[in-house]
Amino acid sequence: MQRKGTRIAAVMADVRSKIAARAYLPGTRLPSVRAQARAMRLSVSTVVEAYERLAAEGAVASRPGSGFYVAGPAAPLALTDIGPRLDRAIDPLWVSRQALETGAGSLKPGCGWLPASWMYEAGMRRALRALARADTLELTDYATPLGHPALRRFLCRRLAATGVEAAPEQLLLTESGTQAIDLICRYLLEPGDTVLVDDPCYFNFHALLKAHRAHVVGVPYTANGPDLERFETALREHAPRLYITNSGIHNPTGATLSPVVAHRVLKLADAAGLAIVEDDIFADFELAPAPRLAAFDGLARVAHIGSFSKTISASLRCGYIAAPAGWIEGLTDLKIATSFGGGRLAADAVLTALTDAGYRRHMEAVRLRLAEAMDKTLSRLQALGIEPWLRPQAGMFAWCRLPDGSDAAAIARTCLKDGVVLAPGNAFSQSQSAGDFLRFNVAQSADSRVFEVLARAIAAPP
Amino acid sequence: MQRKGTRIAAVMADVRSKIAARAYLPGTRLPSVRAQARAMRLSVSTVVEAYERLAAEGAVASRPGSGFYVAGPAAPLALTDIGPRLDRAIDPLWVSRQALETGAGSLKPGCGWLPASWMYEAGMRRALRALARADTLELTDYATPLGHPALRRFLCRRLAATGVEAAPEQLLLTESGTQAIDLICRYLLEPGDTVLVDDPCYFNFHALLKAHRAHVVGVPYTANGPDLERFETALREHAPRLYITNSGIHNPTGATLSPVVAHRVLKLADAAGLAIVEDDIFADFELAPAPRLAAFDGLARVAHIGSFSKTISASLRCGYIAAPAGWIEGLTDLKIATSFGGGRLAADAVLTALTDAGYRRHMEAVRLRLAEAMDKTLSRLQALGIEPWLRPQAGMFAWCRLPDGSDAAAIARTCLKDGVVLAPGNAFSQSQSAGDFLRFNVAQSADSRVFEVLARAIAAPP
Numbered sequence: 001m002q003r004k005g006t007r008i009a010a011v012m013a014d015v016r017s018k019i020a021a022r023a024y025l026p027g028t029r030l031p032s033v034r035a036q037a038r039a040m041r042l043s044v045s046t047v048v049e050a051y052e053r054l055a056a057e058g059a060v061a062s063r064p065g066s067g068f069y070v071a072g073p074a075a076p077l078a079l080t081d082i083g084p085r086l087d088r089a090i091d092p093l094w095v096s097r098q099a100l101e102t103g104a105g106s107l108k109p110g111c112g113w114l115p116a117s118w119m120y121e122a123g124m125r126r127a128l129r130a131l132a133r134a135d136t137l138e139l140t141d142y143a144t145p146l147g148h149p150a151l152r153r154f155l156c157r158r159l160a161a162t163g164v165e166a167a168p169e170q171l172l173l174t175e176s177g178t179q180a181i182d183l184i185c186r187y188l189l190e191p192g193d194t195v196l197v198d199d200p201c202y203f204n205f206h207a208l209l210k211a212h213r214a215h216v217v218g219v220p221y222t223a224n225g226p227d228l229e230r231f232e233t234a235l236r237e238h239a240p241r242l243y244i245t246n247s248g249i250h251n252p253t254g255a256t257l258s259p260v261v262a263h264r265v266l267k268l269a270d271a272a273g274l275a276i277v278e279d280d281i282f283a284d285f286e287l288a289p290a291p292r293l294a295a296f297d298g299l300a301r302v303a304h305i306g307s308f309s310k311t312i313s314a315s316l317r318c319g320y321i322a323a324p325a326g327w328i329e330g331l332t333d334l335k336i337a338t339s340f341g342g343g344r345l346a347a348d349a350v351l352t353a354l355t356d357a358g359y360r361r362h363m364e365a366v367r368l369r370l371a372e373a374m375d376k377t378l379s380r381l382q383a384l385g386i387e388p389w390l391r392p393q394a395g396m397f398a399w400c401r402l403p404d405g406s407d408a409a410a411i412a413r414t415c416l417k418d419g420v421v422l423a424p425g426n427a428f429s430q431s432q433s434a435g436d437f438l439r440f441n442v443a444q445s446a447d448s449r450v451f452e453v454l455a456r457a458i459a460a461p462p
Numbered sequence: 463m464q465r466k467g468t469r470i471a472a473v474m475a476d477v478r479s480k481i482a483a484r485a486y487l488p489g490t491r492l493p494s495v496r497a498q499a500r501a502m503r504l505s506v507s508t509v510v511e512a513y514e515r516l517a518a519e520g521a522v523a524s525r526p527g528s529g530f531y532v533a534g535p536a537a538p539l540a541l542t543d544i545g546p547r548l549d550r551a552i553d554p555l556w557v558s559r560q561a562l563e564t565g566a567g568s569l570k571p572g573c574g575w576l577p578a579s580w581m582y583e584a585g586m587r588r589a590l591r592a593l594a595r596a597d598t599l600e601l602t603d604y605a606t607p608l609g610h611p612a613l614r615r616f617l618c619r620r621l622a623a624t625g626v627e628a629a630p631e632q633l634l635l636t637e638s639g640t641q642a643i644d645l646i647c648r649y650l651l652e653p654g655d656t657v658l659v660d661d662p663c664y665f666n667f668h669a670l671l672k673a674h675r676a677h678v679v680g681v682p683y684t685a686n687g688p689d690l691e692r693f694e695t696a697l698r699e700h701a702p703r704l705y706i707t708n709s710g711i712h713n714p715t716g717a718t719l720s721p722v723v724a725h726r727v728l729k730l731a732d733a734a735g736l737a738i739v740e741d742d743i744f745a746d747f748e749l750a751p752a753p754r755l756a757a758f759d760g761l762a763r764v765a766h767i768g769s770f771s772k773t774i775s776a777s778l779r780c781g782y783i784a785a786p787a788g789w790i791e792g793l794t795d796l797k798i799a800t801s802f803g804g805g806r807l808a809a810d811a812v813l814t815a816l817t818d819a820g821y822r823r824h825m826e827a828v829r830l831r832l833a834e835a836m837d838k839t840l841s842r843l844q845a846l847g848i849e850p851w852l853r854p855q856a857g858m859f860a861w862c863r864l865p866d867g868s869d870a871a872a873i874a875r876t877c878l879k880d881g882v883v884l885a886p887g888n889a890f891s892q893s894q895s896a897g898d899f900l901r902f903n904v905a906q907s908a909d910s911r912v913f914e915v916l917a918r919a920i921a922a923p924p
Contacts, residue, residue: 025652029701063735066701096798100607119602125594128601132590139590140581142776145562175637175779178802186673190487191653207799211648239528241489273525314604315806317637317779336558337669340640344777346808 004049007042011050014040016059019070030060030068091427092206098421107453109445110412110423110438112202112251113310114396118369118443120312120353120362127352131345138344145332147173147320148347154354155306155320162283163295164304166322172331173347175339177281177307177319178204181244184277184303185212186334187327194240198226200399200428200437202251202279205244218430221253223390225261228268235272242275248290249282252428252439253399254392256290266297276302281319284311284363285370285395299324311363312353318346370396373442380451381440384458389437398440399425406458408438414457420450466511469504473512476502478521481532492522492530553889554668560883569915571907572874572885572900574664574713575772576858580831580905582774582815582824589814593807600806607794609635609782610809616816617768617782624745625757626766628784634793635809637801639743639769639781640666643706646739646765647674648796649789656702660688662861662890662899664713664741667706680892683715685852687723690730697734704737710752711744714890714901715861716854718752728759738764743781746773746825747832747857761786773825774815780808832858835904842913843902846920851899860902861887868920870900876919882912 018024030051031039037047051068054060060068099111131139146152152171159166174180189195191213197205199218209216217238220227226245234240243265247257269276278293283306294304299322307319323331335341353359371394378388378398385403392398402408408424415422425437445451480486492513493501499509513530516522522530561573593600608614614633621628636642651657653675659667661680671678679700682689688707696702705727709719731738740755745768756766761784769781785793797803815821833856840850840860847865854860864870870886877884887899907913 027652027655027703063701065698066734093795093798096802097607097795100604100798100803113604116598116601116603119598121598121601124601128590128594132587132594136578136581136583138777139578139583139586140775140777141578142562142575142771145559175641176801178800179637182800188489190489193489204799204802207795211796211799236527239491239525272528309604309802313602313805313807315600315602316808317801317805333555333559333669334673336555336562337666337673338640338644339638339779340558340666340771341562343775343779343808345775346778346805 004046007046008050008053011036011040011042011047012054015050015054019059024070026070028070029066030070032067092203092210095203095421095423095427096207098416106419106421107444107447107450108421109440109450110421111441111444112423113314113441114366114443118366119314120359123353123356123358123362124313124316124349126356126358127349130352131349134348138348141344142340143173143342143344143347145336145341146171146328147342148344148351151347151351152320154351155322158354159304159322162289162292164292164299164322165295166299166304167325170299170322170325170328172321172323172328172335173342174319174321174335175317175342175346176309177279177305178208179339180305180307180319180321181205181277181279182208182211183331183334183338184275184305184321184323184327185209185214185242186338187330188242188275189214193242194238196231196234196238196240196243196274197430198245198250199430200252200425200434201244201430202246203423203427206427206430209244216430221250221255222261223253223255224258225255226265228261228264231265232268235268235274239272240274242277243269244277244279245293246279246282247292248280248286249392249395249397251282252397252423252425253389254395254397255390256393257293259291262291262293262296266293266302269301274301277305278302279305281305281307281310282395285367287367287371287394294322303327308350308353311366312350312359316346316349318350367394370394370443373446374398377440377442377445380445380448384451384455386438386454396441396443398442400438400440402436402438403458404436406436408434408436411438411454411457414460415453418453418456420453422454466508469508470512470515473498473502473504473509474516477512477516481521486532488532490532491528492532494529554665554672557665557883557885557889558669560878568881568883569906569909569912570883571902571912572883573903573906574859574885575776575903576828576905580828581776582821585815585818585820585824586775586778586811588818588820589811592814593811596810600810603806604802605635605804605806605809607798607803608633608790609804610806610813613809613813614782616813617784620816621766621784624751624754626754626761626784627757628761628766629787632761632784632787632790634783634785634790634797635804636781636783636797637779637804637808638771639741639767640670641801642767642769642781642783643667643739643741644670644673645793645796645800646737646767646783646785646789647671647676647704648800649792650704650737651676655704656700658693658696658700658702658705658736659892660707660712661892662714662887662896663706663892664708665885665889668889668892671706678892683712683717684723685715685717686720687717688727690723690726693727694730697730697736701734702736704739705731706739706741707755708741708744709754710742710748711854711857711859713744714859714885715851716857716859717852718855719755721753724753724755724758728755728764731763736763739767740764741767743767743769743772744857747829749829749856756784765789770812770815773828774812774821778808778811780812829856832856832905835908836860839902839904839907842907842910846913846917848900848916858903858905860904862900862902864898864900865920866898868898870896870898873916873919874900876922877915880915880918882915884916
């Protein structure tokens with residue numbers, strides 16, 4: 001028989017290791033003294049003593065009459081407390097927060113959307129004037145559970161043009177593309193489920209999946225889509241429930257899925273019972289449409305996401321899900337439970353803007369302007385020794401490698417002091433293997449000060 | 463030693479009971495064969511055989527190379543599959559779905575909002591015309607992480623008038639009041655945490671908390687607030703993390719919290735380390751302000767929620783959280799992760815409408831009209847033998863008991879066939895003890911057909 005001191009230490013070590021492994025999250029009640037004693041075949045008094053000592057050192061807190069709780073931040077789900085603690089400069093939320101928060105004086109080559117002056121402002125003004133004359137229901141009432149019927153019908157016709165065949169009953173409007181993905185995660189995932197993402201991928205997928213307590217596995221992304229061998233291995237080793245990706249213009253790489261990779265991904269997904277979310281919010285920036293997983297798959301296991309925040313306006317929130325028919329009822333219940341349906345107004349404004357003759361011309365001009373900005377930005381970056389990983393066919397993003405030995409996170413911190421918001425590579429990388437990459441938004445890189453500040457930061461000693 | 467057949471049956475019974483108890487939810491991977499064999503001290507071959515038999519009967523599914531999974535609906539989180547399976551007529555989502563879905567020909571005395579013609583339509587039209595002339599950023603860009611600064615400052619001044627002292631940095635804008643509560647649940651709750659609700663309470667709290675996999679405990683609600691003795695017992699027995707309630711005008715009862723109960727609830731919450739969400743979306747309907755938990759507590763452990771969907775417009779989505787200062791950073795991260803911030807447009811329209819001189823006059827007229835509708839509706843209900851539980855001081859809701867022996871769910875189903883949407887009591891009740899209650903919205907009960915259809919349904923044999 002061990003000494004009592006040793007036995008107490010064993011209980012303390014057991015609890016501490018479970019806290020460290022996040023098997024016991026902050027706020028969790030410890031097993032009752034009695035249950036713990038039974039489980040470890042120790043006396044109740046030993047466990048009481050161990051718990052008291054853990055309380056004294058602050059690892060747990062006692063609530064009189066109710067037991068012992070794991071101490072920690074007030075918020076068990078503070079995102080920064082989940083998973084390995086990264087430098088805040090490469091935290092998945094760092095780029096979003098900086099890009100959303102910084103004022104008009106800042107330059108934002110790291111941000112994920114177009115400058116306000118590139119958006120469909122004229123169409124928005126027309127849509128708002130039309131709304132001011134809309135009927136009472138449109139102005140004041142809730143939308144139906146699936147959302148604005150005329151917009152859903154219009155979106156179905158629009159999707160059909162890219163080969164995605166969805167009935168209006170398979171289309172659910174949401175407040176944003178992000179909310180759309182969030183609803184699907186709520187619908188499909190249990191805490192602890194594994195989700196595949198591209199490495200690199202849009203950083204907010206990491207933040208969102210943390211909020212769902214998912215186990216995230218990265219698959220290296222190539223110029224044509226995910227690395228198929230690694231994808232297959234990940235399916236075999238991790239039995240993921242879901243894969244989240246972009247097909248058209250991949251964020252952050254600007255790569256485009258090839259038909260052969262699309263087909264192979266779907267075949268593997270079929271065999272493994274894997275669901276897929278295809279986030280397609282950059283579709284309208286494409287010059288020629290890339291293959292869509294949702295088109296090949298016929299919305300059997302792929303949900304297709306879109307929004308209008310990158311083209312018409314981010315100030316009015318509207319996104320959508322085209323999903324397998326069997327998912328819609330559950331997704332709608334979850335939408336009502338967590339956001340009580342939607343409004344009519346944003347959907348109405350989007351429909352007016354999309355069907356306005358000016359929208360097509362506006363987007364043609366934006367695509368041309370982006371192509372010019374891409375050329376110009378890549379030359380200016382190459383002059384600083386910053387090389388694109390590939391030359392994107394379209395879109396606003398260029399995924400670029402810094403000169404040898406440069407630390408993107410350190411450079412981002414330095415540039416932020418000079419009012420330039422960058423997007424350091426490891427914010428996008430599950431494996432943290434993109435420490436020498438930056439994602440540039442070519443539409444936000446017109447000002448030569450971006451390159452001056454960047455040149456100084458690269459030249460400075462670390 | 464047991465016979466092998468008995469041992470196999472034991473494994474099958476163990477798995478089945480865990481599925482029934484929802485310890486294993488649909489989609490969950492079963493423990494590996496090896497782990498299960500170790501845990502039950504049985505041979506691997508016994509467990510393999512048991513799992514295969516469970517697969518043959520469809521309780522679990524085998525995924526080659528990855529193990530066995532609990533079968534079930536494609537969606538582990540289909541809300542109707544969580545908890546006891548209720549009659550769809552008293553499912554927490556039934557009332558919302560019916561009220562949102564049914565067309566213009568239907569009457570909706572069960573719905574939770576005003577008729578479109580009672581809303582602030584004139585103010586909305588003015589706000590939209592003003593927006594059509596707003597500057598580019600307002601029309602096209604994302605909001606800052608906390609949301610529209612001028613609206614937040616205005617709301618702080620408005621809250622101060624009811625005694626809730628919040629700095630603008632403690633105020634976070636959301637897409638809706640429901641999203642506000644959802645964010646707080648995401649911030650505070652782990653799956654399995656206990657949450658207290660009033661019994662009866664707003665039915666969507668049940669739907670929302672199911673989506674969070676919370677363990678919900680109901681506390682009977684009295685004319686002055688929660689039953690304090692039962693509240694104290696619930697704290698002692700269940701160590702809840704959160705209590706969700708309305709202070710001003712309680713949904714569905716129309717009751718008002720008294721100062722003495724408010725004070726006592728906060729004292730108990732302090733002692734138990736309980737967080738509170740005070741959903742105050744009906745504040746503008748009050749004639750005289752009731753005590754607010756957030757005012758008494760000084761936003762130490764109470765978060766205060768508001769929205770504009772019940773007064774200005776439900777077509778434009780905008781809500782807010784006034785929260786303890788320490789929660790804001792985490793709530794903001796979660797908001798960005800799950801809905802990528804918000805838009806500027808809805809907040810701008812709300813600010814324009816609220817600061818318009820017409821809003822105060824509009825709400826005065828609405829309150830007067832509601833008081834008249836309350837009198838008239840209660841008399842018409844009393845003529846049918848339907849008695850109010852109490853006479854509300856203000857608001858749109860009357861919580862009423864049907865004549866002896868009536869089944870509110872059956873009556874709601876009957877009336878729905880005649881185009882009248884009712885809100886049956888058990889949709890609001892955790893204990894399912896309100897089977898003879900209906901919630902009436904007096905603003906939606908002007909048409910005499912409501913009472914004709916109701917009279918027929920009550921008179922009909924069940």
